[in-house]
Amino acid sequence: MTTPPSTRTRREVLVSTCATPLALLAGAKSIHGAPSPPNVLFILADDFGYADLSCYGRRDYTTPHIDKLATQGIMFKQAYANSAVCTASRVAIITGRYQYRLPIGLEEPLVGRKIGLPPEHPTIASLLRKAGYGTTLIGKWHLGQLPDYGPLQSGYDHFWGFRAGALDYFTHKNAGPQSNTEDLWDGDVRIHQNGYLTDLLGQQAIRSINGYVRDKKPFFISLHFNAPHWPWEGPDDEAVAQAHGPNLGAFDSGTLKTYASMVGEMDAEVGRILKALDAAGGANNTIVIFTSDNGGERFSDTWPFTGKKTELLEGGLRIPAIVRWPGHIKPGSTTSQVAMHMDWVPTLLAAAGGTPDPAFPSDGINLLPMLTRNATPIPRRVYWRFRGHSQEAVRDGDMKYLKINDNTFLFNVVHDPLERANLKNRQPDVYKRLVQSYDEWQATMLPIDPLSFTDGFGPSRLADHYGPPSSPPAAPGRGAAPAAKKR
Numbered sequence: 325m326t327t328p329p330s331t332r333t334r335r336e337v338l339v340s341t342c343a344t345p346l347a348l349l350a351g352a353k354s355i356h357g358a359p360s361p362p363n364v365l366f367i368l369a370d371d372f373g374y375a376d377l378s379c380y381g382r383r384d385y386t387t388p389h390i391d392k393l394a395t396q397g398i399m400f401k402q403a404y405a406n407s408a409v410c411t412a413s414r415v416a417i418i419t420g421r422y423q424y425r426l427p428i429g430l431e432e433p434l435v436g437r438k439i440g441l442p443p444e445h446p447t448i449a450s451l452l453r454k455a456g457y458g459t460t461l462i463g464k465w466h467l468g469q470l471p472d473y474g475p476l477q478s479g480y481d482h483f484w485g486f487r488a489g490a491l492d493y494f495t496h497k498n499a500g501p502q503s504n505t506e507d508l509w510d511g512d513v514r515i516h517q518n519g520y521l522t523d524l525l526g527q528q529a530i531r532s533i534n535g536y537v538r539d540k541k542p543f544f545i546s547l548h549f550n551a552p553h554w555p556w557e558g559p560d561d562e563a564v565a566q567a568h569g570p571n572l573g574a575f576d577s578g579t580l581k582t583y584a585s586m587v588g589e590m591d592a593e594v595g596r597i598l599k600a601l602d603a604a605g606g607a608n609n610t611i612v613i614f615t616s617d618n619g620g621e622r623f624s625d626t627w628p629f630t631g632k633k634t635e636l637l638e639g640g641l642r643i644p645a646i647v648r649w650p651g652h653i654k655p656g657s658t659t660s661q662v663a664m665h666m667d668w669v670p671t672l673l674a675a676a677g678g679t680p681d682p683a684f685p686s687d688g689i690n691l692l693p694m695l696t697r698n699a700t701p702i703p704r705r706v707y708w709r710f711r712g713h714s715q716e717a718v719r720d721g722d723m724k725y726l727k728i729n730d731n732t733f734l735f736n737v738v739h740d741p742l743e744r745a746n747l748k749n750r751q752p753d754v755y756k757r758l759v760q761s762y763d764e765w766q767a768t769m770l771p772i773d774p775l776s777f778t779d780g781f782g783p784s785r786l787a788d789h790y791g792p793p794s795s796p797p798a799a800p801g802r803g804a805a806p807a808a809k810k811r
Contacts, residue, residue, distance in 0.1 A: 361676050363610040364544045370553035373620020374642040375627045382625050385584040389595030390614055397648030398657045405618040406665040408633055408640035408710055409433045411466050413617045413665055418447045420669025420686035424769035432711055432778040433489055440468015443477040446681040448669045450479025452544045455678035458536050462528045463548030484510050484528045490572055491550055493521045493557045494565035501566050520559045522551045526593030530600040537604040551590040558585030575785050583623035608650045616643040628741045634780040636708050636717040637743055652696045661694045661701040707765045711772055712780035718758045725758035
């Protein structure tokens with residue numbers, strides 16, 4: 325049965341879902357017996373596909389530590405990235421709003437342009453810091469360069485990581501080994517440190533956890549791994565790093581075996597971090613979230629979906645999302661709630677007892693009722709756009725409107741996750757309603773910036789992205805093929 329279209333306004337949804345009493349959230353107790361706010365460990369993988377965890381269906385390797393996290397908490401079956409690329413998604417994660425409200429959110433992704441996240445805009449880090457939390461970002465930033473932009477300018481007390489979109493795992497440069505592009509930072513000071521980057525980030529996370537627990541200070545740690553983003557280098561591939569050309573993302577490298585080793589090392593680091601959290605005595609009062617910034621790249625598994633990063637097909641948007649919170653979330657549970665990156669800000673503020681900034685209302689919803697009370701999933705309507713290939717999408721209930729260049733579609737993505745059966749002629753009223761809804765939503769966002777960077781895969785990069793010429797040759801005696809029509 326098709327879920328009926330959502331008729332509730334975002335305000336109604338927010339009011340209903342924000343009614344979680346703080347008494348429900350009382351996990352650990354302070355020395356005075358009052359509830360202690362929960363710590364938050366937010367783990368973000370990079371370009372990690374929906375089925376890249378064995379608990380989500382990966383078949384050629386296993387991820388035992390993250391799988392264990394899933395058995396101890398809840399798995400989202402319908403979690404979405406706010407965008408099909410990293411910069412835009414990270415804007416939504418950190419602000420809780422559609423990325424299209426900010427110029428930096430129009431970059432697909434940020435490449436070289438002097439633009440970034442405005443320091444005056446509230447973030448999950450700045451809002452939790454106001455609530456008494458210590459805030460740390462470890463790993464990838466990719467929301468603008470110094471001196472105008474950076475984690476320390478946007479609510480984080482501490483930063484250890486890199487600022488650009490990708491980094492070699494061994495040289496810690498964002499170009500070839502002979503380039504002067506080292507991009508590893510401790511705060512706003514550039515540093516040099518040897519080691520495989522996934523391991524270094526995990527070690528920093530453990531140090532940060534131990535410090536906060538020792539100081540008895542509630543913490544928000546954003547651990548943004550670069551894994552398994554290119555360059556394709558496992559922990560034993562330092563020789564590969566030294567032989568790289570200037571383009572770390574070249575399409576003449578990588579194998580499934582290498583990808584498995586990269587994911588395996590990230591999984592091992594997650595295991596070490598969770599073991600350290602338990603040893604420090606902080607596990608029972610810590611919300612642990614594991615998710616990805618967007619859909620998978622060329623070696624990812626996105627089954628049962630089609631599409632990759634940079635594409636608004638389900639495979640470019642669907643992501644794994646796991647949450648553990650002992651005593652509050654039923655172990656081994658799942659939810660079919662449609663969730664977006666922008667939901668984490670209202671959710672974590674509700675859990676922490678923090679206060680949103682009324683001047684910058686979230687576009688997301690508070691997921692706590694679904695997490696802690698097994699509440700019935702809320703039908704909702706969510707939107708995407710992507711300048712590359714003129715893509716548009718709306719998910720409303722089970723139905724999805726999709727536009728790629730001049731081709732338009734209507735899918736039931738619950739019954740047809742591969743997005744094969746185009747229902748727009750069978751259900752014209754639904755199709756027209758979603759197109760109209762998209763146009764109304766689009767009018768409330770910033771217009772598309774023709775100067776913004778965008779990217780995507782084509783036949784010169786991925787063989788399975790081949791396509792016929794835009795005007796196929798005429799069949800004998802039948803005239804030219806009709807031109808493609810707009811929606």
